[in-house]
Amino acid sequence: MNSKPTSQTLLDWYDRHARKLPWRVSPDDRRAGVVPDPYQVWLSEIMLQQTTVQAVKDYFLKFTRLWPDVHALADAADEDVMKAWAGLGYYSRARNLKKCAEHVSHHHGGRFPEDEDALVALPGIGPYTAAAISTIAFDRKAAVVDGNVERVVSRLYEIKDPLPGSKPAIRAAMAELTPEDRPGDFAQAVMDLGATLCTPKRPTCSLCPWSEPCAARKSGLAETLPVKAPKKEKPTRRGAAFVAVRSNDGAVLLRRRPPKGLLGGMSEVPGSEWSEDFATSNGHDHAPFSGDWKARPGVVRHTFTHFHLELTVYRATHPADTPIPQNCWWSPPSELDGEALPTVMRKAIAAGL
Template sequence: MNKHSSSEALLTWYDRNARDLPWRVSPGDRKLGVVPDPYEVWLSEIMLQQTTVAAVKDYFVKFKTRWPTVADLAAADEADVMKAWAGLGYYSRARNLKNCAETVAEIHDGRFPNTEKELLALPGIGPYTAAAISTIAFDSHAAVVDGNVERVLSRRFQIEDPLPDSKTEIRAAMHNLTPLDRPGDFAQAVMDLGATICTPKRPACGLCPWLEECTARKSGLHETLPRKAPKKQKPTRYGAAFVARRETDGAVLLRRRPPKGLLGGMSEVPGTEWHEDFDAASAVQSAPLASSWRQRSGEVKHTFTHFHLKLTIYQALIPASHPIPDGCWWSKPSELEDEALPTVMRKAVEWARG
């Protein structure tokens, strides 16, 4: 089967089996002339970075409902954006999201540029996202390669070099396969094939439109691909978190993290810095208020991209008349859900409550 036939076979499959996603224009609607909204494509692609479709759907709908256009998002308060993002993780994406929206509104008159080069100049947009937006939103010819595409093409062409070394070969294969006609649908078709058929374990090869062309399947290596270089062992860091509750109403003392760095701009309960050589014996000396702090048994465990974290939780009841440190505020139980608390901090609050 030649390149054209191969692409057509996949697009025919996609026309029947495309996933129904809130940010996607279906292949049927595209054939009727419905054009994807670049804002929706961009928003979904930023949210989907290192995050599953299932986790993103509700967040996407929430953002699109609250900020229907990129101009609306650009005009939003950054603290509100961070609150709406809370729980989705990788919080630098939220800061970049706001910065990018402002740039598009101010420099591009509220319209996303349609070329990879111009898109790459926007905050928070890397090579993959630029290719995805230009291809899906504007039908430009570009090689869109995410994790699903890497898996599908590693098997389709039996690319045995481990990732990330094989990325260049995979990208070249995707560029070669992507047709000039319907490149946006083709990119999404390969993604859908990886998400629903060519899955990491037990792929449903019998349902695959590329069944006869899959080199790795013919040689029995399909479930071993793509290969990945061994991961470096993550270090473990330790720290303490202080969950102070106001006696009168159970409000929790919060503060905001610095705007730069890990979890930048998010809310948190006060705590120590996180180190591999953390000194637990002197942790209470870092408490935000003088009080009778009680240590909870066990630890809160959380994993970030580059390290594991274990937090010792201390709790205390604080009189309403007690002054609090500058930059801190009390958040009532009914308000906590709307705070920009990352998952690790929600774990800390719940641990103290248990």
């Protein structure tokens, strides 16, 4: 058998085993003349950044139902977009999503550019996303390298240098592998191979279309690649969160976070700053107004990209006529689920209630 990996071998496998995804045009449909919707390709790629396919599916369907094209998303209220994104995490993506939709709608007539360089100039689109949109939406040849592709290519060529240092070699190999014909399908085929067979643990080499030429399979190193540099230990920050409940209807007091920075523009319960030297014993001193604040048992834990967070949650019930700070509002129980609350705040409210 041919010991050199070929794109056609993988495309033949993809034609039979392609995953059915709500944003994807199947190989059969592509052959029948159906072309991908660049808006849906862009939307899915932004959502999939550092997020699993399973987590993204429902959000993608919700967004395309609410805003079926880029003009509709551009015209949406910022608050509505943040509410629809709530729970998906990495909220700067949602802010940039809105900015990008506005730019494409107002400056490109609603048409996404096909060229990688033009795509990278848009808000929230980096080199990977630009390559993915260019090749998947427009079938232009580009080296698309996500986590699945890094794993497949590292094993295929037995690239032992640790990530992220090995990224240039992986990208160069992917560029050489990518064919002129059907580059979009090829990019998705490598992603599918990594997601279904060439998995991080216990790869199913016996079913892999590239099993024969795979250098790591031959050496027995497949499960050890790619090598990743040791992660730095994350610091732990602490803080206080205050769940104020209105006595007459159970509404919860919320406020809006600043538009920029971590969780920018999202809703939250009032609270302290988060810091490594936060004095938990004085947490109640940060209450938004006076009241019979009682600390709830335990702490709420949440992990962000760069740090762990531990929140002490305080609860108090207040009369309906209690004066509230500016930028705050009462959210009744029937509306709470629809608020733009990040996961950490939903945890805090659950602990408070």
